[in-house]
Amino acid sequence: MKQFILFTLFTVGLSMLVNAQTPDTTQRAPKFSPAQRAARQLKMMEKQLHLTEDQVLQMQVILINETVAMDSLRNNPSGDRRSTGRTRRGILQEADSKIAALLTDEQKPLYQQWKEQQRQRMMERRKGAQSTQAADAEQEPA
Numbered sequence: 001m002k003q004f005i006l007f008t009l010f011t012v013g014l015s016m017l018v019n020a021q022t023p024d025t026t027q028r029a030p031k032f033s034p035a036q037r038a039a040r041q042l043k044m045m046e047k048q049l050h051l052t053e054d055q056v057l058q059m060q061v062i063l064i065n066e067t068v069a070m071d072s073l074r075n076n077p078s079g080d081r082r083s084t085g086r087t088r089r090g091i092l093q094e095a096d097s098k099i100a101a102l103l104t105d106e107q108k109p110l111y112q113q114w115k116e117q118q119r120q121r122m123m124e125r126r127k128g129a130q131s132t133q134a135a136d137a138e139q140e141p142a
Contacts, residue, residue, distance in 0.1 A: 034067035
């Protein structure tokens with residue numbers, strides 16, 4: 001009986017150790033390839049901006065180039081946050097100007113509206129992540 005209890009305690013303890021070692025992936029967004037991210041973004045833009053077939057094809061090229069460049073920047077950081085930020089802004093501005101040149105006058109206000117919605121969503125996610133990090137920091141013992 002004593003051995004059974006010890007074995008049970010050992011098994012429970014071991015399972016707790018194994019579970020403690022696995023990373024918590026419940027709050028992380030799934031990683032998508034640049035092509036998947038571009039396709040998802042294109043689908044949203046096509047729906048909101050009412051793009052023509054020709055615009056969809058041209059937009060697809062622009063978005064894939066943008067996401068590949070951003071992914072490359074993300075995966076190969078220079079270490080200098082300022083230059084990385086400048087490069088990132090340059091990539092986004094170049095894609096934005098190409099998109100603006102592609103859109104009709106009726107679509108441009110819709111595009112600005114879409115960009116603002118995306119910015120708001122990003123801010124909400126950042127606030128949520130910051131509050132989660134703050135709560136985690138408060139729970140950790142000093």
